[in-house]
Amino acid sequence: MSSASNTPTVAVLGTGIMGSGMARSLLRAGLSVRVWNRTPDKAEALVKDGAAVHADPAGAVRGADVVLTALNDGPAVAAVLRAASPGVRPGQLWLQTSTVGPDATLELARQATELKVTYYDSPVLGTRGPAEEGKLTVFVSGPPAAREALAPVLDAIGQRTVWVSHEPGGASRLKLVANTWVINLVGAVAECVGLAKALQVDPRLFLDALSGGPLDTPYLHAKAAALLTGDLTPSFAVSTALKDTRLILDAAEQADVRLDLTQASADRFVRAEAAGHGAEDMIATYFAGHAKE
Numbered sequence: 254m255s256s257a258s259n260t261p262t263v264a265v266l267g268t269g270i271m272g273s274g275m276a277r278s279l280l281r282a283g284l285s286v287r288v289w290n291r292t293p294d295k296a297e298a299l300v301k302d303g304a305a306v307h308a309d310p311a312g313a314v315r316g317a318d319v320v321l322t323a324l325n326d327g328p329a330v331a332a333v334l335r336a337a338s339p340g341v342r343p344g345q346l347w348l349q350t351s352t353v354g355p356d357a358t359l360e361l362a363r364q365a366t367e368l369k370v371t372y373y374d375s376p377v378l379g380t381r382g383p384a385e386e387g388k389l390t391v392f393v394s395g396p397p398a399a400r401e402a403l404a405p406v407l408d409a410i411g412q413r414t415v416w417v418s419h420e421p422g423g424a425s426r427l428k429l430v431a432n433t434w435v436i437n438l439v440g441a442v443a444e445c446v447g448l449a450k451a452l453q454v455d456p457r458l459f460l461d462a463l464s465g466g467p468l469d470t471p472y473l474h475a476k477a478a479a480l481l482t483g484d485l486t487p488s489f490a491v492s493t494a495l496k497d498t499r500l501i502l503d504a505a506e507q508a509d510v511r512l513d514l515t516q517a518s519a520d521r522f523v524r525a526e527a528a529g530h531g532a533e534d535m536i537a538t539y540f541a542g543h544a545k546e
């Protein structure tokens with residue numbers, strides 16, 4: 254623990270949409286935060302919020318109490334941790350928040366064991382807004398011994414922590430289930446808006462018809478609004494959603510369960526990405542049904 258304040262110093266590796274939001278939430282909570290990002294501009298943008306920027310992962314993690322990774326996928330996390338290893342010290346806590354899937358999280362746990370750091374499989378539920386506001390839900394699988402030490406970090410980034418299991422893997426499996434819901438829901442919103450337009454039904458009439466009833470959800474209105482206003486700034490990009498959909502389908506295949514809806518969602522994301530919408534918000538799956546737009 255940082256002696257002066259008795260709060261942990263956190264090294265955030267990866268300051269994309271989620272990492273930069275979490276870094277700002279940690280800083281607002283009064284924690285000392287070091288940041289590193291492959292593309293330096295995104296880390297430097299956090300200086301005005303009080304973060305210390307490091308030029309390499311090893312410098313960022315040196316002396317930190319907690320290492321928080323928020324990177325794209327399992328291979329990226331593994332590579333960045335290898336690069337960080339000269340700065341790692343035994344006993345550090347590693348909160349791994351990226352969505353990497355159950356297989357990769359076990360590989361990362363093995364990497365942690367080699368480095369003598371304690372691994373927490375900690376994927377998060379929530380997107381850009383909740384990350385910025387410290388309102389994520391964090392699923393955690395890892396040894397309970399450091400719960401108290403991790404509490405200031407988990408409380409800063411999330412409104413809720415769900416402790417799933419003592420061994421890594423459980424949290425990543427729960428995350429895939431939760432993302433199956435989100436990914437198919439966004440596809441349903443896109444198809445309803447697309448069908449409404451094609452049938453010359455005002456999509457707003459559809460939104461109004463569901464409003465306040467048992468079929469309503471705030472997510473429907475948020476994602477439909479993005480389409481109707483044309484603001485496709487990514488909270489969760491199409492290409493990231495496709496990566497997660499593939500993790501879900503791989504896990505389902507291994508478990509011998511057939512996910513027809515999720516396969517269809519994957520096909521839509523592939524088409525949307527191929528049409529140039531990969532960096533837009535995942536509601537741009539809409540364009541998979543509108544080849545001419």
Ligand SMILES: NC(=O)c1ccc[n+]([C@@H]2O[C@H](COP(=O)([O-])OP(=O)(O)OC[C@H]3O[C@@H](n4cnc5c(N)ncnc54)[C@H](OP(=O)(O)O)[C@@H]3O)[C@@H](O)[C@H]2O)c1
Pocket residue numbers: 267268269270271272290291292295323324325326328329332333350351352353377378379380381488489490493497
């Ligand atoms: N956005 C969401 O709503 C959401 C919600 C829950 C969980 N997640 C998960 O959180 C993680 C981050 O997502 P995000 O939305 O923040 O994505 P993002 O904005 O695209 O950020 C991805 C981060 O990973 C880095 N990165 C990618 N490949 C790398 C590599 N090979 N080596 C080093 N760094 C690499 C990027 O660096 P550069 O800046 O240099 O490209 C960036 O810092 C993903 O696992 C995602 O599935 C996202």
